[in-house]
Amino acid sequence: MAPSVVVDDYYAILGVDRTAGADTLKAAWRKLARIKHPDKNPGNPTATAEFQLLESAYSTLCDPTRRRAYDVQFPPRFTSNGPAPGANYHNYAGTSGDDASERKNSERESKRDHLQHEKRTEEAGVFEARRNLKRLQEEIRKLDEEAKRDVAEESSWWGYFASMIHGSQKQREEKSRERDRRGLDRIAARRIKENELERQSAKVTRLEHALRATQEEINKITLEINRWREEKAEARRREAQRQQEEWIKRESARRREEEAEAARRASEWEERRRREQEAETSRLFEELRRAQRAKDDATSCTHRGWWKRVEGPHLCSKCATKTTRFALQCPHCSKIACASCRKALQTGGQRRPKRDI
Secondary structure (H helix, E strand, C coil): CCCCCCCCCHHHHHCCCCCCCHHHHHHHHHHHHHHHCHHHCCCCCCHHHHHHHHHHHHHHHCCHHHHHHHHHHCCCCEECCEECCCCCHHHCCCCHHHHHHHHHHHHHHHHHHHHHHHHHHHHHHHHHHHHHHHHHHHHHHHHHHHHHHHHHHHHCHHHHHHHHHCCCHHHHHHHHHHHHHHHHHHHHHHHHHHHHHHHHHHHHHHHHHHHHHHHHHHHHHHHHHHHHHHHHHHHHHHHHHHHHHHHHHCCHHHHHHHHHHHHHHHHHHHHHHHHHHHHHHHHHHHHHHHHHHHHHHHHHCCCCCCCEEEECCCECCCCCCECCCEEEECCCCCCEECHHHHHHHHHCCCCCCCCCC
């Protein structure tokens, strides 16, 4: 059995050399943790996995014991003369296609950043438009309340009595004309604000539609970036596996140990499988035995006692007649039968024909 393949280069994840010290590792980890924290990347569905991988890399390399074990399991790239100095799995030979892919993904990320900036601007515009919409609605409501107060004051008995006591006829007429002018001004102002409210509502709808379109474009680009990252990770895993296989060829002693371990585990697995099969066979035999016992009990049942009435349509187990309203159930063997067959079963005789239930 071959050893498990390590597919992640912790040195490359932290961006340090294989000879990096504890202080260098800590500084690199802190810098990347601030950048890759899931709270800083809410739109990236793989942010949590990337952050966990970063934590795993740092926790492994900062521990001297685990780091030595990791270096043994994950050696640098081999050449014909031995390990290449400073080589790692992420520095495999690139091609022009890789460079083009990197450039294209960089363009996607730049476009996504630009769209996210546009999204923030559009969100601010939507917020401002909604606030103006709410302000217009409040102003229209105030105009309606003023109109209601004037109407209530004019039509009240106290208002009429006060106008007759205070002021001359000319003053009362002037006051009435002033009230009419205010009413006309309110009507005109209300029409203007209603038109503005309609335009503002259309603006809010337009901005919200643009915001949704921007978010959809961001989601589309994010999906493409994630797909590219997955493909890149898959290529990195394949390259790591290839290099690991080369390394395995030079580790014959370890391979023999692994093969012995695999044989032992296979033997244990076979033994466990045999025991499970025996347990399953015993379980099936016990179920068959219980089923046969239940069948024997049903065959030897005398069907005495009070049969329980079971509502609804049922199929008589003796005459195969389907009841429409109810059937009867034996209290001992749970056999279902119609009323006529119940009497026949209890007496041991034949079913006497009767009307359907």
